[in-house]
Amino acid sequence: MKIEIRLFGCFSEFEPDSLLRLDLPEAGLKVADARAAVQTYGEQHWPRFKPDLLRVSAFASEDSLLRDGASIPADGRLCLLPPVSGG
Amino acid sequence: MTTESPFQLELHAVDQRALDPAAALEFVSDPGFGGITMFVGRVRNANHGRDVTGVSYSLFAPLVLKVFERACREAAEEFGPRLRLHVSHAHGRLGIGDLAVVVAAGTPHRDEAFRACRKVIEIVKHESPIWKKEHYSDGDSEWSEGCSLCVREAEPMAAALKPHVHGPDCGHEH
Numbered sequence: 001m002k003i004e005i006r007l008f009g010c011f012s013e014f015e016p017d018s019l020l021r022l023d024l025p026e027a028g029l030k031v032a033d034a035r036a037a038v039q040t041y042g043e044q045h046w047p048r049f050k051p052d053l054l055r056v057s058a059f060a061s062e063d064s065l066l067r068d069g070a071s072i073p074a075d076g077r078l079c080l081l082p083p084v085s086g087g
Numbered sequence: 088m089t090t091e092s093p094f095q096l097e098l099h100a101v102d103q104r105a106l107d108p109a110a111a112l113e114f115v116s117d118p119g120f121g122g123i124t125m126f127v128g129r130v131r132n133a134n135h136g137r138d139v140t141g142v143s144y145s146l147f148a149p150l151v152l153k154v155f156e157r158a159c160r161e162a163a164e165e166f167g168p169r170l171r172l173h174v175s176h177a178h179g180r181l182g183i184g185d186l187a188v189v190v191a192a193g194t195p196h197r198d199e200a201f202r203a204c205r206k207v208i209e210i211v212k213h214e215s216p217i218w219k220k221e222h223y224s225d226g227d228s229e230w231s232e233g234c235s236l237c238v239r240e241a242e243p244m245a246a247a248l249k250p251h252v253h254g255p256d257c258g259h260e261h
Contacts, residue, residue, distance in 0.1 A: 008216065009145070012145065058236035060216075065236060083234050083235045084213070084214070084216055084218060085217065085218055085232065086216075086218075086219065
């Protein structure tokens with residue numbers, strides 16, 4: 001399953017266009033599988049990657065937050081949202 | 088017949104339009120309202136003892152507007168129904184003293200106006216997908232770490248956008 005993750009906050013600087021494209025081995029995967037894939041990718045490709053920060057970062061679709069047990073949207077599009085700091 | 092919303096929610100790209108507190112006050116005003124409150128967040132010149140020259144805000148607009156809307160609805164449930172609210176947040180590069188966020192509340196009396204304004208700004212700060220990068224006088228820049236939006240499996244869906252866990256290096260204060 002091909003997924004495309006829009007990266008926000010500090011993650012946005014880790015990939016060109018703030019987009020991470022990954023090819024996961026099976027269809028019908030959960031958000032937790034995407035999180036694990038980002039963890040593996042980050043450890044291998046992002047020098048400033050912090051596993052602790054990924055652990056407290058949320059995944060979302062275009063209109064809602066997604067729990068780790070939720071299915072990845074059928075279009076494979078996700079957003080990765082690190083802790084927020086507005087205001 | 089359409090009914091005007093009592094909530095005004097805006098995101099401003101600062102290179103196009105600055106936040107406008109006067110317009111916010113006008114929106115929340117009503118002949119029957121004797122209490123108007125406003126919170127204005129400005130960029131300050133220091134962070135954790137370091138000299139700041141400016142900040143950059145980025146955001147995920149679709150979800151930000153959903154959080155703003157929910158914050159206003161919750162405030163209306165608690166302090167309404169006679170309540171008008173304005174929420175606006177800037178994004179892009181801001182200098183010292185520039186306006187980052189404006190929340191205004193209008194109600195018949197002051198108590199509800201203060202409390203509604205406080206409730207909304209706390210949700211805006213802690214739960215909106217907005218990120219701040221601080222630019223320092225030594226040329227360094229760093230992303231601020233704040234509040235986690237993670238949804239725990241055991242939480243009911245109603246809590247889906249009501250998180251509160253801080254990032255590992257969070258310098259955030261309540």
